[in-house]
Amino acid sequence: MKKILVVEDDMPIRNLYKEELIDEGYDVVTAPDGVAGYELYRKEMPDLITIDIKMPNMNGLELLDKIRKEDKDIPIIIYSAYGEFTQNFSTWAADEYLVKSSDLTEFKNKVRELLFKK
Amino acid sequence: MTIEEQIKNYEHILRQYNIINQISRTVATTLDLNRILRIILTGVTFGDGFGFNRALLFLLDRGAKTLSGRMAIGPSSGEEAWTVWSEIQQSNYSLEEYLNSDKFDIQHKTSALDEQIKNIHIPIIPGKILSSCLEDGIPRNVDISGNYDNADPEKISDSSILETELLTYLDYPKFCVIPLISRAKKVGVLVVDNKFNQREITPDDINFLLMLSQFAASSIRNTIIYNDLKDSLAALGKLNNKLEFLKEYNEKIIESIPVSIIVMDHDFRVTLCNSNGEKLMGSAKENIVGKQIKKGLIFIDELDLFDEAARVMEEKRAEGFYKANIIMGNHERSDIFDITLVPFKFSEDTPEGVVIIIEDVTKTVTLEQSLMEAKRLSELGRLSATVAHEIRNPLIAIGGYANRTKKKYTENGRVNSEDLDIIIGEVARLEKIVNEILDYAAERKVEYKEIDIGKVLQECISLADTAAEQKKINISIECGGIFIENRKIIINGSADKLKQAFINVFNNAIEASETRDTVSICVQFEEDGDGKYIIVKVNNRAYLGSEEDIHSIFLPFYTTKSRGSGLGLTITKRIIEQHSGVIYVVSNIEIGTTFTIKLPLIRF
Numbered sequence: 001m002k003k004i005l006v007v008e009d010d011m012p013i014r015n016l017y018k019e020e021l022i023d024e025g026y027d028v029v030t031a032p033d034g035v036a037g038y039e040l041y042r043k044e045m046p047d048l049i050t051i052d053i054k055m056p057n058m059n060g061l062e063l064l065d066k067i068r069k070e071d072k073d074i075p076i077i078i079y080s081a082y083g084e085f086t087q088n089f090s091t092w093a094a095d096e097y098l099v100k101s102s103d104l105t106e107f108k109n110k111v112r113e114l115l116f117k118k
Numbered sequence: 119m120t121i122e123e124q125i126k127n128y129e130h131i132l133r134q135y136n137i138i139n140q141i142s143r144t145v146a147t148t149l150d151l152n153r154i155l156r157i158i159l160t161g162v163t164f165g166d167g168f169g170f171n172r173a174l175l176f177l178l179d180r181g182a183k184t185l186s187g188r189m190a191i192g193p194s195s196g197e198e199a200w201t202v203w204s205e206i207q208q209s210n211y212s213l214e215e216y217l218n219s220d221k222f223d224i225q226h227k228t229s230a231l232d233e234q235i236k237n238i239h240i241p242i243i244p245g246k247i248l249s250s251c252l253e254d255g256i257p258r259n260v261d262i263s264g265n266y267d268n269a270d271p272e273k274i275s276d277s278s279i280l281e282t283e284l285l286t287y288l289d290y291p292k293f294c295v296i297p298l299i300s301r302a303k304k305v306g307v308l309v310v311d312n313k314f315n316q317r318e319i320t321p322d323d324i325n326f327l328l329m330l331s332q333f334a335a336s337s338i339r340n341t342i343i344y345n346d347l348k349d350s351l352a353a354l355g356k357l358n359n360k361l362e363f364l365k366e367y368n369e370k371i372i373e374s375i376p377v378s379i380i381v382m383d384h385d386f387r388v389t390l391c392n393s394n395g396e397k398l399m400g401s402a403k404e405n406i407v408g409k410q411i412k413k414g415l416i417f418i419d420e421l422d423l424f425d426e427a428a429r430v431m432e433e434k435r436a437e438g439f440y441k442a443n444i445i446m447g448n449h450e451r452s453d454i455f456d457i458t459l460v461p462f463k464f465s466e467d468t469p470e471g472v473v474i475i476i477e478d479v480t481k482t483v484t485l486e487q488s489l490m491e492a493k494r495l496s497e498l499g500r501l502s503a504t505v506a507h508e509i510r511n512p513l514i515a516i517g518g519y520a521n522r523t524k525k526k527y528t529e530n531g532r533v534n535s536e537d538l539d540i541i542i543g544e545v546a547r548l549e550k551i552v553n554e555i556l557d558y559a560a561e562r563k564v565e566y567k568e569i570d571i572g573k574v575l576q577e578c579i580s581l582a583d584t585a586a587e588q589k590k591i592n593i594s595i596e597c598g599g600i601f602i603e604n605r606k607i608i609i610n611g612s613a614d615k616l617k618q619a620f621i622n623v624f625n626n627a628i629e630a631s632e633t634r635d636t637v638s639i640c641v642q643f644e645e646d647g648d649g650k651y652i653i654v655k656v657n658n659r660a661y662l663g664s665e666e667d668i669h670s671i672f673l674p675f676y677t678t679k680s681r682g683s684g685l686g687l688t689i690t691k692r693i694i695e696q697h698s699g700v701i702y703v704v705s706n707i708e709i710g711t712t713f714t715i716k717l718p719l720i721r722f
Contacts, residue, residue, distance in 0.1 A: 016515055
């Protein structure tokens with residue numbers, strides 16, 4: 001079973017992503033900020049990571065940078081409520097950039113695609 | 119003396135009188151000082167006249183401290199002397215003919231002798247020859263050649279009393295100094311010599327030179343006085359022109375400046391009205407100037423211009439009305455004016471009048487308004503962008519869970535109550551954000567009345583206690599608790615608003631604290647020259663994190679919490695400021711974060 005790490009500070013959204021991904025048949029671990037996210041990444045060795053950008057302590061872009069320095073291949077989806085982050089080339093290190101939506105279809109499709117490619 | 123000798127002598131005297139006569143006639147034709155001087159000096163040197171080789175003129179300066187070389191006539195060398203003489207002799211002119219001829223005008227224009235003398239300035243030193251000659255009015259005949267064989271006791275031979283500047287310049291030991299004095303007024307000195315033909319200067323020569331000198335001195339003096347007078351008149355004329363110009367200039371300025379100027383005297387009679395004033399009053403200048411401004415005629419907003427002008431005259435103090443309306447008769451103008459009344463005195467012996475300056479500021483005011491509107495709109499734009507982001511997270515959660523619920527219901531006809539709880543919770547969160555935005559955006563005025571701030575604080579503290587208990591956080595009243603329990607602390611303000619402000623600060627401190635931390639509240643009183651104040655300090659142990667966070671904490675939609683509108687402290691700050699208070703924050707690792715609120719009191 002593929003394991004996915006969800007790093008998201010907003011609790012209801014974190015739960016929503018977790019439950020939707022569990023329904024899809026994945027094993028899901030979650031973290032509320034970048035610092036906790038990095039610890040779980042080291043501990044749980046996930047197959048894919050999804051990261052929110054705006055978070056307390058360590059933000060999504062910092063976490064993305066930190067993980068990429070250790071692992072160039074792990075699929076990472078970065079998402080945010082802010083569309084303008086695509087302009088920020090820090091986000092290019094991610095495999096996908098998505099704008100947050102209540103419709104998770106695209107998100108789930110991307111997760112499936114990236115895991116299949118791997 | 120033989121008859122022949124006597125006749126010869128008379129002829130000589132007659133000729134010299136004749137020369138003086140000719141000189142005086144020619145001098146009378148001009149008022150040009152240089153020309154007069156030249157005529158005199160030419161007369162002295164002319165072969166047919168006195169026939170001196172050289173003649174120099176020094177004039178006393180205005181301050182009577184220096185004799186300055188003014189003009190010299192004569193050749194600068196023997197050779198030149200010969201040429202000049204022969205030329206004049208050939209022409210066979212009489213002195214008067216020569217003086218009136220073109221030749222006179224052409225000659226002497228640039229002679230070396232004349233050029234050099236202009237650089238000679240001899241100070242008046244008593245005892246020296248030029249000075250003493252001018253002092254006693256007696257001519258001096260000088261001979262310092264040291265030729266004692268034909269030494270003449272009448273002549274001065276002591277070279278120590280001679281001005282060296284003069285000796286160097288003359289370069290000849292025999293000369294004569296004639297004072298030029300007119301009616302006891304010293305004018306200057308005339309110096310003559312015979313350097314080139316070396317003829318001795320005789321007492322006869324000196325007598326005639328003295329006769330000439332009196333006439334010369336008075337014409338020189340009169341001409342100088344005349345020229346001075348002419349200069350003064352010219353200067354006066356210029357001054358007059360300048361005054362005229364200034365008057366015109368001022369009038370033009372008053373006419374052209376884009377404000378209305380109306381001047382009235384102490385009798386409320388208009389003495390001046392510029393063209394803008396005409397337009398404003400809606401009548402021609404002729405109908406305004408000279409008329410009295412009466413009570414009940416012109417109003418600035420509700421104030422009668424007459425009363426205001428009277429007050430300005432009495433108090434001798436300017437008065438300004440900004441963005442005011444002018445009402446004349448029944449006619450209220452839609453324009454907006456800045457009006458200034460200034461007390462004004464025409465002269466020492468007239469009573470105070472008033473200058474009324476009226477500036478149409480309609481355009482400025484309109485511009486200000488549109489600028490404010492633009493600013494408000496741009497702020498609104500920025501706010502809406504931030505608001506949109508703030509409500510996006512709850513919307514995504516609501517939408518996501520609604521989709522999930524529908525999917526589950528479709529799959530197995532069941533609804534997960536936990537999912538619905540999340541939807542309900544997120545809707546509550548949205549409501550809270552929307553309420554805060556409405557609160558923030560509302561320009562509701564605070565209804566001020568006297569309230570007991572102690573009671574308000576106690577209510578807020580007990581609410582904070584309940585909230586803190588849930589998070590297992592301890593609230594401690596560090597100081598001042600006894601005050602708010604036992605005394606009435608009266609403030610002018612709104613109890614509801616202040617309650618909101620304090621709860622925001624307390625909740626903020628609780629939410630930022632870790633479990634089992636302490637939030638401490640300290641109430642103090644302060645008094646200074648301006649009044650009494652209540653100071654409330656709220657401290658928690660959490661450090662805000664960075665300078666930037668400390669600076670931005672009161673900005674709208676700025677939040678370090680993952681859940682919050684970012685408006686709480688912004689609203690708090692506004693409420694405190696509406697109550698003429700201040701709020702500020704200090705944060706560092708040692709003490710954590712302390713919010714301080716200071717509010718002015720009516721009494722306690």
